[in-house]
Amino acid sequence: MSHQKKRAFNFKIETFKRYGVELDLKYAKKTWKLLEHAIHEIYNHKASGLSFEEHYRNAYNMVLHKYGEKLYSGLVATMTWHLKEISRCIESARKWGDHNMALQMIRDILMFMDRTFVPSSHKTPVNELGLNLWRDNIIHSSETQRRLLNTLIDCVNKERTGEFINRGLIRNIVKMLMDLGPSVYQQDFEKPFLEVPTNFFRAESQHT
Amino acid sequence: MIQQRPWTIDPDLDVLNFEPDDIEPSIPLKKVPAGDLFEAARAGDVDRLSYLIESGANVNSRDRWDSVALYYACLAGHLDAARLLLQSGAICSEHTFDGDRCHYAALNLRVRKLLKAYEARPPPLGPLQGALRDTFLSCVPNRDSIAGHPLSNDESSSHYFPPDIVFFVQGRPIEAHRVILGARSPFFKKRFEEKWKDRQEVRFAREKLSYNALYSLIHFFYSDRLEVAVDDMEDLLEICKVCKCEALRKVLEKDIIHQKYAEYKALREVDNSQKRFILQGMSLPEQDRLPASLQCILQCSHLESSRRNSDVVIQKETWVSGDDLADVCIIVDQKLFRCHQVILASRSEYFRARLSRMADFLEGKDGLPGHSLPLLEEHDLSAETFEKMIEYMYTDGLTCIDPEQAEEIFDAASRYLLFPLKRAAADVLLPHLEMVSPAEICHWLIISDMYGVLKIREYCLDSIACNFETFANALEFRALLLVLPPLSGDSSLRTTLPSAPGAGGKTDQANLLDDLREKWLEAEAAELDKRDESAALFDKRAKIFSFSRSFVLTVR
Numbered sequence: 001m002s003h004q005k006k007r008a009f010n011f012k013i014e015t016f017k018r019y020g021v022e023l024d025l026k027y028a029k030k031t032w033k034l035l036e037h038a039i040h041e042i043y044n045h046k047a048s049g050l051s052f053e054e055h056y057r058n059a060y061n062m063v064l065h066k067y068g069e070k071l072y073s074g075l076v077a078t079m080t081w082h083l084k085e086i087s088r089c090i091e092s093a094r095k096w097g098d099h100n101m102a103l104q105m106i107r108d109i110l111m112f113m114d115r116t117f118v119p120s121s122h123k124t125p126v127n128e129l130g131l132n133l134w135r136d137n138i139i140h141s142s143e144t145q146r147r148l149l150n151t152l153i154d155c156v157n158k159e160r161t162g163e164f165i166n167r168g169l170i171r172n173i174v175k176m177l178m179d180l181g182p183s184v185y186q187q188d189f190e191k192p193f194l195e196v197p198t199n200f201f202r203a204e205s206q207h208t
Numbered sequence: 209m210i211q212q213r214p215w216t217i218d219p220d221l222d223v224l225n226f227e228p229d230d231i232e233p234s235i236p237l238k239k240v241p242a243g244d245l246f247e248a249a250r251a252g253d254v255d256r257l258s259y260l261i262e263s264g265a266n267v268n269s270r271d272r273w274d275s276v277a278l279y280y281a282c283l284a285g286h287l288d289a290a291r292l293l294l295q296s297g298a299i300c301s302e303h304t305f306d307g308d309r310c311h312y313a314a315l316n317l318r319v320r321k322l323l324k325a326y327e328a329r330p331p332p333l334g335p336l337q338g339a340l341r342d343t344f345l346s347c348v349p350n351r352d353s354i355a356g357h358p359l360s361n362d363e364s365s366s367h368y369f370p371p372d373i374v375f376f377v378q379g380r381p382i383e384a385h386r387v388i389l390g391a392r393s394p395f396f397k398k399r400f401e402e403k404w405k406d407r408q409e410v411r412f413a414r415e416k417l418s419y420n421a422l423y424s425l426i427h428f429f430y431s432d433r434l435e436v437a438v439d440d441m442e443d444l445l446e447i448c449k450v451c452k453c454e455a456l457r458k459v460l461e462k463d464i465i466h467q468k469y470a471e472y473k474a475l476r477e478v479d480n481s482q483k484r485f486i487l488q489g490m491s492l493p494e495q496d497r498l499p500a501s502l503q504c505i506l507q508c509s510h511l512e513s514s515r516r517n518s519d520v521v522i523q524k525e526t527w528v529s530g531d532d533l534a535d536v537c538i539i540v541d542q543k544l545f546r547c548h549q550v551i552l553a554s555r556s557e558y559f560r561a562r563l564s565r566m567a568d569f570l571e572g573k574d575g576l577p578g579h580s581l582p583l584l585e586e587h588d589l590s591a592e593t594f595e596k597m598i599e600y601m602y603t604d605g606l607t608c609i610d611p612e613q614a615e616e617i618f619d620a621a622s623r624y625l626l627f628p629l630k631r632a633a634a635d636v637l638l639p640h641l642e643m644v645s646p647a648e649i650c651h652w653l654i655i656s657d658m659y660g661v662l663k664i665r666e667y668c669l670d671s672i673a674c675n676f677e678t679f680a681n682a683l684e685f686r687a688l689l690l691v692l693p694p695l696s697g698d699s700s701l702r703t704t705l706p707s708a709p710g711a712g713g714k715t716d717q718a719n720l721l722d723d724l725r726e727k728w729l730e731a732e733a734a735e736l737d738k739r740d741e742s743a744a745l746f747d748k749r750a751k752i753f754s755f756s757r758s759f760v761l762t763v764r
Contacts (some may be wrong), residue, residue, distance in 0.1 A: 047570065
């Protein structure tokens with residue numbers, strides 16, 4: 001199938017000369033490189049040097065010339081790579097805000113794909129995709145998952161015994177888990193979290 | 209003694225909830241790939257129906273049995289098809305001829321309930337009015353004032369564009385955008401140019417000014433639909449006098465007199481608090497409606513722009529704010545356009561994202577601090593096309609476009625996610641297509657398939673199918689066949705869908721050649737066995753063409 005398509009595009013007929021750019025595979029590759037670079041820049045907080053119009057136009061041209069699939073899979077690969085990077089550094093949970101910010105910008109640049117290609121080919125919309133990737137790569141990476149849970153339970157226990165804790169941090173983490181969907185919150189946090197106080201209060205009741 | 213109860217319909221039936229299994233039809237819905245509106249409604253083929261509506265079919269037209277499409281959908285009990293028709297503005301009021309028949313024909317209570325739900329609803333707003341109304345209601349304080357508004361939270365937040373003026377009346381806020389108010393009322397325009405020029409909020413201290421009345425007026429400014437409680441009409445009349453909304457004032461004055469007489473005639477005390485007065489923009493003279501008002505503003509902006517364009521080099525001072533209330537400058541093809549953010553943002557999601565992201569990306573920072581406007585640049589677009597496009601954005605109208613220009617307009621409509629513009633441009637282009645050569649029809653078929661302009665695509669396919677022999681001999685048509693993907697060979701359960709992204713179809717299944725085959729069979733109008741024969745004939749011819757395709761490729 002892809003072979004057929006490629007052939008169709010290499011076949012240029014003068015009468016069907018289109019206004020604007022004619023995209024062949026080489027051009028599509030080049031365009032994707034530009035967009036990939038833009039995604040990296042956004043994650044590195046350098047978006048202020050990018051032109052929204054230019055990148056939107058590039059993404060639009062790719063989708064219009066039936067390279068939507070390439071664009072989408074490229075997006076998934078690039079974003080996964082970044083999240084893998086993030087999951088390696090220590091304070092990954094704090095990067096949540098950054099990821100959200102970047103995700104919104106990427107979604108806006110790729111808006112044409114989101115409105116047209118995504119629904120017609122039954123893909124996951126960009127925003128949801130970003131959340132899913134975060135969940136799979138960060139929250140569900142075994143190391144982070146254990147540490148996150150331990151920290152949360154530890155903090156709550158500390159407060160129960162009268163110590164001061166960073167409530168803002170807890171609130172942000174819980175909010176993040178909620179944003180990722182109720183199932184994430186329930187499975188990753190609520191269930192183990194509800195088991196802990198049982199032990200805590202059992203111990204307390206035996207003291208007195 | 210057994211008491212005889214009169215027989216009534218159980219009122220509980222009305223709210224009966226059906227299990228999902230009951231709703232699903234027991235047999236799969238039939239597909240009518242080439243059917244007209246009525247066949248599609250009767251078969252419940254929602255894909256085909258939405259395709260036809262999208263390509264501009266009139267949902268209220270009657271067939272030779274004097275029936276509307278909605279009648280067939282109700283008769284056959286196709287809820288989804290009926291809902292689609294109703295959403296597209298099919299008339300269903302019991303007091304009309306068509307509506308009465310639909311109610312009478314409704315297969316079951318669910319269909320009836322659906323009809324009832326849509327009966328009280330006013331006709332759908334135009335694209336312009338609808339978009340501006342969504343923007344107005346996306347401001348939280350404005351939405352809160354309508355209890356039980358159907359917009360859910362995320363739905364409305366996606367239309368949000370920050371207001372540039374807030375009014376406080378009787379302590380309650382109304383958020384608004386200057387250009388809309390300025391366009392609709394000379395009073396507001398003058399104030400925004402002078403007294404309120406740099407104000408973010410305006411507080412009205414006068415106790416007499418009614419919040420409800422002002423809210424309905426501002427809502428009317430955005431949506432061209434006035435809805436006001438009868439009790440508030442006197443207050444509204446006062447505001448109209450101040451705001452110099454003459455046309456509206458006249459209508460209101462007349463109606464208030466009517467209301468008074470109605471009270472005289474009524475034997476009992478009339479409770480006006482429940483009664484509401486609803487006015488459609490259509491009943492005002494044309495120059496007082498929303499599109500005309502925005503057209504004035506647009507002309508004003510064009511005048512300002514061209515005055516500044518006449519300077520050979522666009523200098524920084526040229527984009528300071530003028531008296532057209534413009535708040536953004538856009539450069540296309542080295543021409544400057546003064547525009548209004550709220551209108552661009554309401555009409556096009558692209559501009560909404562772009563304007564609200566100006567701080568995050570590279571653009572818009574060239575403007576000097578203080579009185580200068582942000583400056584954006586658009587590429588790959590001619591100034592003429594952009595001018596047509598903003599004319600459409602402001603007025604919903606598209607006049608005198610050159611067929612040469614249509615292609616560029618389709619491109620702009622796609623890129624800026626301004627999908628209704630495609631249909632408007634198609635309507636202008638269509639008469640021109642009646643007298644063009646086969647080569648040009650082929651050209652337009654490719655274009656319309658690419659941009660998903662259904663009406664043109666349908667027309668081209670029809671015209672090729674009806675004159676197949678002429679086209680088969682045309683060089684361009686053969687060349688066209690060479691670039692198209694081959695027949696999929698699968699003709700079961702398929703509807704004609706274009707391959708363009710955003711056309712609402714399933715991209716992976718669309719195939720121009722398949723659709724052409726369908727059209728050809730339709731033109732041949734053969735049934736059953738004959739149809740199979742015709743299909744075989746078409747496939748044979750297509751094979752010959754595809755043979756020549758591989759032939760050409762090997763030669764190359």
